[in-house]
Amino acid sequence: EDQVTQSPEALRLQEGESSSLNCSYTVSGLRGLFWYRQDPGKGPEFLFTLYSAGEEKEKERLKATLTKKESFLHITAPKPEDSATYLCAVQGGGGGATNKLIFGTGTLLAVQP
Amino acid sequence: GAGVSQSPSNKVTEKGKDVELRCDPISGHTALYWYRQSLGQGLEFLIYFQGNSAPDKSGLPSDRFSAERTGGSVSTLTIQRTQQEDSAVYLCASSLGGQGTIYFGEGSWLTVV
Numbered sequence: 156e157d158q159v160t161q162s163p164e165a166l167r168l169q170e171g172e173s174s175s176l177n178c179s180y181t182v183s184g185l186r187g188l189f190w191y192r193q194d195p196g197k198g199p200e201f202l203f204t205l206y207s208a209g210e211e212k213e214k215e216r217l218k219a220t221l222t223k224k225e226s227f228l229h230i231t232a233p234k235p236e237d238s239a240t241y242l243c244a245v246q247g248g249g250g251g252a253t254n255k256l257i258f259g260t261g262t263l264l265a266v267q268p
Numbered sequence: 269g270a271g272v273s274q275s276p277s278n279k280v281t282e283k284g285k286d287v288e289l290r291c292d293p294i295s296g297h298t299a300l301y302w303y304r305q306s307l308g309q310g311l312e313f314l315i316y317f318q319g320n321s322a323p324d325k326s327g328l329p330s331d332r333f334s335a336e337r338t339g340g341s342v343s344t345l346t347i348q349r350t351q352q353e354d355s356a357v358y359l360c361a362s363s364l365g366g367q368g369t370i371y372f373g374e375g376s377w378l379t380v381v
Contacts, residue, residue, distance in 0.1 A: 189370070198272075198359055198372035199311070242311070253316050253324035254299060254366035260310040 157182045157247045161259035168233055168266050176228040176241055176262045184248030188226050189256060190219050191242040199242055202228075233266045240264070270294075272373035274360050280379045281350055289345045289376045293362030300343050301361040301370065302335060311359065317343060318366060350380045 160179045187206055191199035203212045205221040212219050218229040240263045244256035273292040281287050293300050302314040313327040317337045337343040357375040
């Protein structure tokens with residue numbers, strides 16, 4: 156069964172203090188690993204898709220990396236506006252016609268000024 | 269519209285009543301997904317549509333839940349005889365085919381009293 160585990164559950168950083176969020180996964184035939192950002196009361200906002208081990212993508216202060224077992228979301232010099240819940244999800248190719256994403260429970264990031 | 273549109277944004281209903289939640293996907297997107305997010309929980313997959321067909325209904329929690337999609341566009345999620353445990357945010361998402369980026373709406377907040 157496809158599974159996604161995110162850690163830590165919550166992270167508090169000072170503005171400018173860089174850190175990383177972890178997403179560990181087990182999946183039958185990874186077709187894509189997705190990162191989303193979710194603000195309170197809002198739907199998830201797409202950040203990145205990674206398709207193969209070794210791939211990296213960057214957007215402003217965020218950089219996502221992928222290995223065969225996990226993905227990291229690195230946050231460099233965060234600002235208070237980066238505060239949100241960050242969700243990781245996998246799309247597996249284990250057969251069948253589904254294209255559903257399996258989500259982790261997220262990391263709640265708080266960046267203090 | 270530019271994004272995935274959901275209505276109503278908020279719904280309070282009495283236990284035992286039926287509710288309908290509507291999703292209008294991004295124009296041209298053939299794949300449509302319904303997820304449920306309970307307070308403090310991750311996103312739980314409900315159902316996936318490709319066109320008007322639903323090849324994956326594996327996440328529907330009981331036979332009180334059903335969904336349809338017409339014209340390859342708008343989808344309706346129906347919950348019959350609502351229970352308090354149905355209280356959650358119901359999120360709709362769409363993608364261009366099964367491989368594309370999956371974009372979410374803002375969700376419909378359902379409260380059963």
